[in-house]
Amino acid sequence: MRKAKITEDKPFRITLRLTQTQYDFLDDLSKVYGVNQSEMIRKLLDSFRCQQKGKEDGNE
Amino acid sequence: MATSKNISTISYNTKEYLEDTLNRLIKEKKIQFWMYIKHDAEEDETKDHFHVFIQPNVLLDLLDLQYEFEEVNPANLNKPFRVMPFRHSDVDEWIPYALHDKGYLALKCESREYFYLKSDIVSSDEDYLDHLYRHAFKASKWAKDSALLNQIVSGELSPHELIDKGYVSMNMATQVNAYFYMKTHYGLDRNGRENHEGDF
Numbered sequence: 001m002r003k004a005k006i007t008e009d010k011p012f013r014i015t016l017r018l019t020q021t022q023y024d025f026l027d028d029l030s031k032v033y034g035v036n037q038s039e040m041i042r043k044l045l046d047s048f049r050c051q052q053k054g055k056e057d058g059n060e
Numbered sequence: 061m062a063t064s065k066n067i068s069t070i071s072y073n074t075k076e077y078l079e080d081t082l083n084r085l086i087k088e089k090k091i092q093f094w095m096y097i098k099h100d101a102e103e104d105e106t107k108d109h110f111h112v113f114i115q116p117n118v119l120l121d122l123l124d125l126q127y128e129f130e131e132v133n134p135a136n137l138n139k140p141f142r143v144m145p146f147r148h149s150d151v152d153e154w155i156p157y158a159l160h161d162k163g164y165l166a167l168k169c170e171s172r173e174y175f176y177l178k179s180d181i182v183s184s185d186e187d188y189l190d191h192l193y194r195h196a197f198k199a200s201k202w203a204k205d206s207a208l209l210n211q212i213v214s215g216e217l218s219p220h221e222l223i224d225k226g227y228v229s230m231n232m233a234t235q236v237n238a239y240f241y242m243k244t245h246y247g248l249d250r251n252g253r254e255n256h257e258g259d260f
Contacts, residue, residue: 032138034127047132050076057076 016041064119068149069126071096071110073141077131078110079182085114085128086184092117095183097158102173112143113154122146151192152200155181161197163206 006012018026023037030040071078075098082094093115101107122145131141156164158181160172183189197203208227211217219236222228228236 029137033130033132033140035130043130044132046080047077048134050080050131051074051134054074054076 061123062119062121063148064116066113066115066149066151067120067122067125067146068111068113068154069143069146071112071129071143072107073110073129073131073143075110077141078112078129081129082112082114082184089117090120090125091115093184093188095181095189097176097181099158099176100174111154111158113149113151113158114146115151152196152202155193155196156202164202167202167206167209 026037026040029044030037033040033043035043073081078096082091082096085091086094091114094113096110096112098108098110101109125146126143129143133139133141153164159176159178160174162171162175165171178189178193181189208217212222217225217227219233219240222236223230223233
């Protein structure tokens with residue numbers, strides 16, 4: 001992973017290599033959630049991060 | 061629809077995702093204040109939910125805003141946790157409803173099983189919440205109406221005092237009189253003869 005100073009205001013760009021199956025899945029999911037693929041990946045990470053935090057805090 | 065007026069919704073997100081998203085919207089300067097409260101499902105409701113109030117900072121497209129809250133549901137990816145469509149909201153009404161305040165619900169001819177405390181409301185700014193709370197329960201239109209109604213029901217205010225103190229305008233005097241007459245003569249008019257209430 002590239003070393004960089006990351007802030008909420010200045011996110012950094014990464015390149016992601018996906019197979020056709022993975023891309024199609026991401027594309028389908030993006031349509032369900034009404035966002036583009038890049039935002040969908042962010043949403044997946046945000047959702048899982050928050051849900052993980054909820055489990056740790058006992059808010060499940 | 062785009063709006064910069066106060067809005068509210070009902071959320072089925074996880075607490076963490078909801079708070080995370082609301083805080084992000086403040087950082088992005090899209091909204092300036094948020095508060096929410098968790099409600100347990102009432103008899104006529106199916107699941108626990110959050111009531112969310114938002115004070116926008118810019119003109120917001122409500123559908124775009126709704127998509128911000130789409131949260132991945134690990135159990136069913138095609139059925140995200142989400143919020144209901146946003147609606148314009150009056151903070152003076154949102155707060156008493158969020159708490160299921162008995163006095164407020166009575167004015168709306170409603171009742172609820174569970175009641176909540178001010179401390180159950182989570183907000184982005186406690187001081188501002190205090191200010192809004194005080195206004196909602198003391199200076200809002202419904203609070204004044206409710207206080208007036210209580211005074212009338214308890215007999216603290218006479219018909220002419222309602223007019224003297226400016227609660228009711230002069231041209232409503234005959235209606236006020238009719239109301240108080242109705243209150244004291246609601247039984248059968250037996251032309252001066254006694255009714256049978258005492259027989260039971």
